[in-house]
Amino acid sequence: MFxxxxxxxxxxxxxxxxxxxxxxxxxxxxFNIPTSLVGFINGSFEIGNLLLIIFVSYFGTKLHRPIMIGIGCVIMGLGCFLKSLPHFLMNQYEYESTVSVSGNLSSNSFLCMENGTQILRPTQDPSECTKEVKSLMWVYVLVGNIVRGMGETPILPLGISYIEDFAKSENSPLYIGLIETGAIIGPLIGLLLASFCANVYVDTGSVNTDDLTITPTDTRWVGAWWFGFLICAGVNVLTAIPFFFLPKTLPKEGLENNADIIKNENEDKQREEDKKEKHRITKGKYTYFKYYEIDLLFHIDICHSFISDFLPFMKSLSCNPIYMLFILISVIQFNAFVSMVSFMPKYIEQQYGKSSSDAIFLIGIYNLPPICVGYIIGGLIMKKFKITVKQAAHIGCWLSLFEYLLYFLSFLVTCENSSVVGINTSYEGIPQDLYMGNNIFANCNVDCNCPSKIWDPVCGNNGLSYLSACLAGCETSIGMGINMVFQNCSCIQTSGNSSAVLGLCDKGPDCFLMLQYFLILSAMNSFLYSLAAIPGYMVLLRCMKSEEKSLGVGLHTFCTRVFAGIPAPIYFGALMDSTCLHWGTLKCGESGACRIYDSTTFRYIYLGLPAALRGSSFVPALIILILLRKCHLPGENASSGTELIETKVKGKKNECKDMYQKPTVLNDDELKTKL
Structure with a gap:
């Protein structure tokens, strides 16, 4: 049930x-914010985790672990609810456009007209920027993500240590594999939900979507992001319920019918009853002081436990070279992994011209099932062949190396930049490397009185995209909403009637083929990466003493949060911002979110930086393989079976009898060891 x-x-x-x-x-x-700030919001989850992870990992084992996990799930639900609040507190989303959705579309004030009205130009009035400070509502998302991180804290370390404590050691890899499979089913559902929400307009129900001049493929489109957070909040709260009914401890798997254990449990229960009877004082104020004394002793015990156990455990772990090298590998790998996962939808959208909804859906379909299969097969291999720690280390290392070499094929499956006139292409259709502000205008539109910053792209029938219909020199339009067609476009050089439609031009069938190759390659890499994950995780668990596992898992998670989860999205987002070719514009003229990137530079950063990071992680991995040839790990004999455990239990029974008979003879160290 657990x-x-x-x-x-x-x-x-x-x-x-x-x-x-x-x-x-x-x-x-x-919220019209840069990618680096979005990366900070994403990393705030790790900040919330960071606040509690080590102490929850250590002191959580002394408390009721299932209840603590249940409380964490409720807090996660609260965090998800906070993230959805901005939608209900701010006005409707307004995207930048030269075409007024609410105005009279037949006025043609957005087209090329000599001495036009300029009413759609951004103003320089600071009060307009003050009104748009509603974008500071992203703080709710930031705080909600921190709260969600705090709630997630107890689930991993307490859940894994609970399994390790009460499951057979040879079954532990399979159980962890099943849990990790659940950790793949969740993202699959999450990605499908995100794909659905991203395809629904953010203010659907309150605006007429037929009047919209953008589609889900447009970089100004915003999906109903808030709706999914409400669903996540409900799911997290419902998940918490079973944990409040689970026991604090369980009999060791395989020894449930052992008479010695049952007898020991009965003796423990009897001692607890005797202790309660001893302290059951029913005389007025004395009862209060007696319970106050018990509570005070409990807090003193916690402080003593911190000094006598926590610090020595930390010292022991820091002096464990295999454990420390494993943390180093994890930090480097997580820097690459977090960066790629966080911005993979943006990469597919910018590189291959897909909508956010399609990108998210493709990631879920192509990547998650192979990861799920890899986790299950990895756990079954560990159980079937009784893989030792040293064998697991070799399996994990060489599989990861093979997957890393396969990863470099991703550099070959690419698409060209979208050709946008005035940004990376001249009006003659010649590609240009650098963005030059004075290239926005040409002889064909210099008298059109067009706004130069507003992003409202159109695709000409010559295969080139333009920043707006006005800059394309279009003089007339027919149709309404997204079906609008612009005609008599003086900047579109073609033999026939020069016309344009809303949106960027498609990248063509070759780019679609490259996307298929990229997704297949990504699926193969995901399978190999997950296949190596369970053996690698076993190295982490078995290189520590049993009493150090909970703290060790927590410290490992803590380090990956601090040195990878928090900084990686921020610096990765900042590097992506450096490749932006055109920024969106707020009403007051300030820059908003990026609308189009240099896809070539974007690709080198997105694929190249993780490749460099992951390559450096194989140096400590090889050192671990060398150390394992000379070291004897604490967990190497953990799979010797039930007989060893039974012997230890019988020995413990006798030790406990002696301990209670002569409590004054034992010093603190001996008492701790026997307990």
Missing amino acids: LLAITCAFVSKTLSGSYMNSMLTQIERQ
């Missing part, structure tokens, strides 16, 4: 996480 409940918890937490990652682009456009 395995089922913790798997559902992993489903709910990864559902929320994958949905948040998929909605980063929508949040960026909704």
Whole structure:
């Protein structure tokens, strides 16, 4: 029952996480903020995790672990609800456009007209920027993500340590594999939900979508990002319910019918009853002081435990070279992994010209099932062949290396930049490398009185895109909304009637083929990466002593949060911002979200930086393989079976009898060891 409940918890937490990652682009456009700030919002989840992870990991084992996990799920639900609040507190989303959705479309004030009215130009009035400070509502998303991170804290370390404590050691890899499978089902559901929400307009129900002049493929489109967060909040709260009914401890798997254990449990219960009877004082104020004394002793015990256990455990872990090298590998790999996962929808959208909804859907279909299969096969291999720690280290290392070499094929499946006149292409259709502001205008539109900053692209029938219909020199228009067609465009050089339609031009069938190659390659890499994950995780668990596992898992998670989860999206987002070719414009003239990137430079950053990071991680991995040839790990004999455990239990029974008979003879160290 605990395995089922913790798997559902992993489903709910990864559902929320994958949905948040998929909605980063929508949040960026909704609040008109740069990618680096969006990366900070995404990294705020790790900040919330950071606040509690080590102490929850250590002191959580001394408290009721299932209840703590349940409380964490409720807090995650609260965080998801906070993230949806801005939608209900701010006005309707208004995208920049030369075509007024609410105005009279037949006025043609947005077309090329000599001595035009200029009413659609951005103003320089600071009060307009003050009105648009509604974008500061992103702070709600930031705080909600921090709260969600705090709630997620107990699930991983307490859940894994609970499994490790009460499951057979040879079954542990399979159980963890099943849990990790739940951690893949969650993102699959999250990505499908995100794909649906990204395809629904953010203010659907309150605006007439027939009047919109943008489609989901447009970089100004914002999907209903808030709706999915409400669903995530409900799922997290429902997931918490079973944990409040699970026991604090379980009998060791395989020893449930052992008479010695049952007898020991009965003796423990009897001692607890005797202790309660001893302290059951029923005389007025004395009762209050007696319970106050018990509570005070409990807090003193916590402080003593911190000094006598926590610090020595930390010292022991820091002096464990295999454990420390494994943390170093994880930090480097997570820097690459977090960066790629967070911005993969944006990469597919910019590189291959797909909408956010389609990009998210394709990621879920092509990447998550192979990861799920890889986790299950990895766990089954560990169980079937009783893989030792040293063998697991070799399997994980060489599979990762093979997947890393396969990854470089991604550099070959690329598409060309979208040709936008005035940004990366001249009016004659010749590509230009650098963005030059004075190239926005040409002889064909210099008298049109067009705004130069507003992003409202149109696709000419010559295969080139233009910043707006006005800059394309179009003089007339027919149709309404997204079906509008512009005619008599003086800047569109073609033999026939020069016309244009709303939106960027498609990248063509060759780009679609390259997308298929990229997705297939990504699916193969995902399978190999996940196949190596379970053996690698076993190295982490088995290189520590049993009493250090909970703290060790927590410290490992803590380090990946601090040195990868928080900084990676921020610096990765800042590097992406550096490739922006054209920024969106607010009404007051300030820059908003990026509308189009240099896809070549974007590709080198998105694929090249993770490749460099992951390549450096194989140096400590090889050092671990060398150390394992000479070291004897604490967990190497952990799979010796039930007989060893039974012997230890019988020994413990006798030790406990002696301990209670002569409590004054034992010093602190001996008492701690026997307990």
